[in-house]
Amino acid sequence: MNNIVEFSFMWDTFIHLLQFIPVTLFLAIISMVLASIIGLASAIVQLRNIPVLKQIATVYLLIGRAVPTMVMLYIVYFGLPILLLVFTDKTGIDTGYQHIPPMVFAIAGLTVHTGAYLAEIFRAAILSIDKGQMEAALSVGMTWFQGFYRIIFRQAALVAVPLLANQFLGLIKSTSIVFTITVIELLGGAKIASVETYRYLETYLVVAIMYWGISIIFEKLFLLAEQKLRIFKKEANI
Amino acid sequence: MIEFKDIHKAFGENKVLKGINCTIPTGSVTVIVGPSGSGKTTLLRSVNFLERADSGEIILDDFHLDVEKATKADIHKIRQRTAMVFQMYHLFKNKTALENIMEGLTIVRKVPKAAAKEKAIYFLEKVGLGHKANAYPHELSGGQQQRIGIARALALNPDVILFDEPTSALDPELVGEVLEVMKKVAQEVNSTLVVVTHEIAFAREVADHVIFMDGGVIVEQGPPQEILNHPKEERTKQFLSRYISLVEYNI
Ligand SMILES: Nc1ncnc2c1ncn2[C@@H]1O[C@H](COP(=O)(O)OP(=O)(O)OP(=O)(O)O)[C@@H](O)[C@H]1O
Numbered sequence: 043m044n045n046i047v048e049f050s051f052m053w054d055t056f057i058h059l060l061q062f063i064p065v066t067l068f069l070a071i072i073s074m075v076l077a078s079i080i081g082l083a084s085a086i087v088q089l090r091n092i093p094v095l096k097q098i099a100t101v102y103l104l105i106g107r108a109v110p111t112m113v114m115l116y117i118v119y120f121g122l123p124i125l126l127l128v129f130t131d132k133t134g135i136d137t138g139y140q141h142i143p144p145m146v147f148a149i150a151g152l153t154v155h156t157g158a159y160l161a162e163i164f165r166a167a168i169l170s171i172d173k174g175q176m177e178a179a180l181s182v183g184m185t186w187f188q189g190f191y192r193i194i195f196r197q198a199a200l201v202a203v204p205l206l207a208n209q210f211l212g213l214i215k216s217t218s219i220v221f222t223i224t225v226i227e228l229l230g231g232a233k234i235a236s237v238e239t240y241r242y243l244e245t246y247l248v249v250a251i252m253y254w255g256i257s258i259i260f261e262k263l264f265l266l267a268e269q270k271l272r273i274f275k276k277e278a279n280i
Numbered sequence: 281m282i283e284f285k286d287i288h289k290a291f292g293e294n295k296v297l298k299g300i301n302c303t304i305p306t307g308s309v310t311v312i313v314g315p316s317g318s319g320k321t322t323l324l325r326s327v328n329f330l331e332r333a334d335s336g337e338i339i340l341d342d343f344h345l346d347v348e349k350a351t352k353a354d355i356h357k358i359r360q361r362t363a364m365v366f367q368m369y370h371l372f373k374n375k376t377a378l379e380n381i382m383e384g385l386t387i388v389r390k391v392p393k394a395a396a397k398e399k400a401i402y403f404l405e406k407v408g409l410g411h412k413a414n415a416y417p418h419e420l421s422g423g424q425q426q427r428i429g430i431a432r433a434l435a436l437n438p439d440v441i442l443f444d445e446p447t448s449a450l451d452p453e454l455v456g457e458v459l460e461v462m463k464k465v466a467q468e469v470n471s472t473l474v475v476v477t478h479e480i481a482f483a484r485e486v487a488d489h490v491i492f493m494d495g496g497v498i499v500e501q502g503p504p505q506e507i508l509n510h511p512k513e514e515r516t517k518q519f520l521s522r523y524i525s526l527v528e529y530n531i
């Protein structure tokens with residue numbers, strides 16, 4: 043019982059904390075999916091030079107990347123209700139903002155932050171594709187959107203996957219800060235548990251191992267996705 | 281039939297097309313020759329609006345298009361009635377040879393998959409690459425890629441096929457196989473073929489009509505014997521003397 047590190051306690055903690063993994067994964071995956079949509083839309087708007095939307099995207103990317111994730115989280119958490127309150131005041135439409143679970147703010151904050159980085163990744167990946175590919179698509183009679191979706195995007199995806207993987211692993215770690223706006227995920231669960239037991243070191247060691255495990259699993263998954271996409275590429279086996 | 285009426289195009293200050301007028305009859309093979317920078321590529325690309333001319337008219341049989349007023353729908357329509365073979369092939373890199381040909385059929389023409397596949401195999405065999413159906417572009421030589429590029433265009437059965445220097449990116453030993461395929465295509469296909477090339481021998485043998493361009497205008501045009509053997513204009517003579525002596529030398 044006087045060991046610095048008590049393994050049976052760590053095991054129990056591990057089992058106890060497993061229940062929070064779905065929360066962490068839910069936060070990370072939903073934010074990633076939403077951020078991909080925002081990021082891709084921002085990248086397209088910039089590349090296609092669509093007036094007004096392009097300016098909005100530029101401002102978003104500047105802010106999204108300049109503001110620390112936690113600050114972004116606080117701004118969303120405290121700002122969004124005020125925005126909705128004003129909206130309700132002005133229009134009389136009840137948004138029920140008082141009842142929005144903090145999880146929603148957490149996802150919104152993480153999405154805004156991650157989307158700005160993904161936009162840059164998508165933009166670079168799309169730009170790396172030879173513009174002759176789109177010309178060929180148009181020349182056979184495809185619309186821009188068909189050419190983009192069927193030809194450009196699929197080639198760009200391959201370029202983007204390793205960078206997306208990186209971003210996603212970062213996002214998993216970023217989810218740990220949502221504890222500050224009362225969402226209990228893996229780190230939050232661990233904090234509460236350690237306060238009850240006073241065994242901080244062991245608890246955080248377990249948490250570290252769990253984040254590490256999650257990261258390894260997703261790294262493998264992304265590698266698999268990359269290999270699946272790679273079939274049309276020459277450097278398959280480098 | 282494809283007709284150009286007073287086509288103008290400038291890139292900034294650089295006037296590249298300065299009033300192009302000409303008619304290319306249906307089913308003909310028209311070869312465009314001319315020095316580098318004379319606007320050949322730009323003219324070809326203005327047909328399917330990969331480059332949008334500043335003013336003028338493009339007429340494709342019954343379809344009259346004022347380039348200044350062309351809408352998205354017009355452009356889409358003209359692209360569906362034309363096809364292009366690119367200097368750098370531009371096969372879809374994420375698609376196999378077969379899929380490259382099927383893509384336009386299934387996605388644009390809405391041909392059912394099985395029928396599209398059958399058609400794609402037919403055209404692959406036509407260009408002598410039936411055995412490469414499942415190869416990705418990076419697994420093919422330049423000559424093979426270009427033959428598939430030609431098959432991709434043929435399969436769409438377009439009114440017009442635009443060739444922009446289809447052999448000039450190829451290693452010399454691969455030029456022959458592509459020119460062979462193009463000759464065959466010229467004989468068998470009903471589409472109007474417009475070919476920008478420096479292969480004067482090919483023009484002499486295959487073309488019905490030769491256009492010589494220089495400095496953004498058509499200097500002269502006519503049957504190949506006339507333009508290539510007995511040019512009237514000084515600029516044509518100069519261009520050909522450089523070219524033909526070179527080509528003839530190699531043979
Ligand atoms: N996208 C562009 N932007 C600016 N200038 C261009 C563009 N495309 C072509 N040009 C210019 O237009 C002129 C004509 O080009 P074009 O490619 O039509 O010539 P070409 O006759 O096809 O020459 P080549 O035999 O070298 O292919 C050149 O001076 C070229 O620099």
Ligand SMILES: [Mg+2]
Pocket residue numbers: 320321322445
């Ligand atoms: Mg050219």
